[in-house]
Amino acid sequence: MQSFEWVDAESVEHAVSLLGEGSERQPVVAKAGGMDLLDLMKNGVMAPRRVVNIKTIKGLDGVRFDAKQGLELGALVTLARLSREPEVRKRFVALADAAEHAATPQVRNAATMGGNLLQRPRCWYFRYDHFHQAGGDAVERVRSGENQYHAIFDNQRTVMVHASTPATALVAYGASVELTGPGGKTRVVPVSEFLLPPDMKRSTDTSIAPNELLTRVRIPAPAAGTKAAYHKQGERESYDWPICDVAVVLRMEGRTIRQAAIAMGWVAPTPRRAAEAEKLLVGKTLNEELARQVAKAAVNGATPLSKNAYKVPVLEAVVRRTVLAAAAA
Amino acid sequence: MAPPDDDSVPKPLLPQLSRRAFFKGAGASALSATLAPSAHAADPSPPVLGPEPAPLTLSINGRTVTVQADPATTLAELVRNHLGLTGTKIGCDRGACSACTVWLDGEVAASCMTLAFDARGRKVTTIEGLAKGEALHPVQRAFVENDAMQCGFCTPGMVMSCAALVDRNPKCTLDDVKQAVSGHLCRCGTYPNVFKATLAAAQGGGKAKGNT
Structure with a gap:
């Protein structure tokens, strides 16, 4: 890892102004937990000239719930805290579970909400500096190479999947991110639009500008009768990146489903809503047979690559189980 | 060797x-060279390290x-x-x-x-x-007594995770121990004895905080 300059940011404004001084040749990056940043720097994928430590900014680690405003998470809230926070556990169980099943206990103690959303893809071609220097089309290499963990949907332009698993839950809950730019100007972007298909040639897989800081994540207050579930499927029970993960949020009246959101992570470049499957649920009472139909609809239109067709039945099973788990929650 | x-x-x-x-x-x-004028020469910004x-x-x-x-x-x-x-x-x-x-x-x-x-x-x-002078932390002792290591390379990390768990939750269960070491890779496969040792240390109830 190349050494760099280090500045402790005193405020959001200070951090934003420091980030604004960066250029392609003299990159300046923000660091919170540093988990993904260190990985990228150690692999030679990133070599910032200056690192802005945003852990020193006060007031960015709050968790606030309000019945009207919903949930507000500071960008510096750690995944460990997110998984334990009573308001999150009680009202946004899919998010708490997603945070609890991300990475290792050690990493969750350091990794932050903001950094988790901004992390780069885990694609092993992406993580190898050679493919950044080669100039060739890495996507085509993956397409004909080791693509067992890559996208099975929307994989014409890119085959990489976004790494964040809490993002899957955030998309199902209709969450947004707050970005703060120069002059303290903020904009709020839905997570579903914020995340962009991963691209090796860009320096981010989100719509954040180089002189913006992700400051907060907001989730609307859940309507009465909201039930949710999350499941991350890996190759083993202990720490691993997922084959796929699914978050389901249902609004129910008695046993009737009034609204449904099914978000599927690690199967498309960004978390994918199963729109057709969701429609099948509305106005119905869930049973095994309906769950089976819904899961089938969720994987409809998949275009697996040479080595990842196995992900289709795995995803189908995980959707079926997670829909049933949400309704029974 | x-x-x-x-x-x-x-x-x-x-x-x-x-x-x-x-x-x-x-x-x-x-x-002294790096502490020289930063891009923020005008305001009293924290130094560039x-x-x-x-x-x-x-x-x-x-x-x-x-x-x-x-x-x-x-x-x-x-x-x-x-x-x-x-x-x-x-x-x-x-x-x-x-x-x-x-x-x-x-x-x-x-x-x-x-x-x-x-x-x-x-x-x-x-x-x-972790040890207090010559007195090992209960988890360290239990690792020795339960043969919870083979090559030993993962052991210091395993002990730190298991000791943190036992100190925090002396009534920890097998599932808690599995969760605590879920990030640890042991290529010798000593997990069963790590579980045994940690539960033994917890049941022994000896809480000996490291000198933090």
Whole structure:
């Protein structure tokens, strides 16, 4: 890892102004937990000239719930805290579970909400500096190479999947991110639009500008009768990146489903809503047979690559189980 | 043949001819250069540290130390290379095997993925700080008694995670232990005895906090 300059940011404004001084040749990056940043720097994928430590900014680690405003998470809230926070556990169980099943206990103690959303893809071609220097089309290499963990949907332009698993839950809950730019100007972007298909040639897989800081994540207050579930499927029970993960949020009246959101992570470049499957649920009472139909609809239109067709039945099973788990929650 | 960095003789916290001593001299001139005008010359912004070594102060096993390190130094490198505390092991160097686990303010941390500067002003406990003098932490003792190691490379990290669990929750269950070591890779497959040892330490009820 190349050494760099280090500045402790005193405020959001200070951090934003420091980030604004960066250029392609003299990159300046923000660091919170540093988990993904260190990985990228150690692999030679990133070599910032200056690192802005945003852990020193006060007031960015709050968790606030309000019945009207919903949930507000500071960008510096750690995944460990997110998984334990009573308001999150009680009202946004899919998010708490997603945070609890991300990475290792050690990493969750350091990794932050903001950094988790901004992390780069885990694609092993992406993580190898050679493919950044080669100039060739890495996507085509993956397409004909080791693509067992890559996208099975929307994989014409890119085959990489976004790494964040809490993002899957955030998309199902209709969450947004707050970005703060120069002059303290903020904009709020839905997570579903914020995340962009991963691209090796860009320096981010989100719509954040180089002189913006992700400051907060907001989730609307859940309507009465909201039930949710999350499941991350890996190759083993202990720490691993997922084959796929699914978050389901249902609004129910008695046993009737009034609204449904099914978000599927690690199967498309960004978390994918199963729109057709969701429609099948509305106005119905869930049973095994309906769950089976819904899961089938969720994987409809998949275009697996040479080595990842196995992900289709795995995803189908995980959707079926997670829909049933949400309704029974 | 045991590697020389794994002996049982307690090492001095700071080796005699240390990198620290070297950097202390070498860093002084470099440091004055970096503290010169930053892009924020007009306002009293915090100084720009690095890329050359700069001083940082942290507590290691109850002792406050000041070390010269460049900002790209990880906490694992700092404790091993700068402080001579080689009990902490670096396995994958990517936070994926947890061999490098230490306590940061009492919570488990992957020291290979923690920049040393992020440990400034914080309490770091390494495997060397777990025993109270000659008295092993109950988890350390239980690891010996239950043969919870084979090659030993993952052991210091495993012990730190299991000791943190037992200290926090003396009534921990098998599932709690599995969760606590879920990030640890042991290629010898000692997990069953790690579980046994940790539960034995918890049932023994002996709480012996490291000198943090």
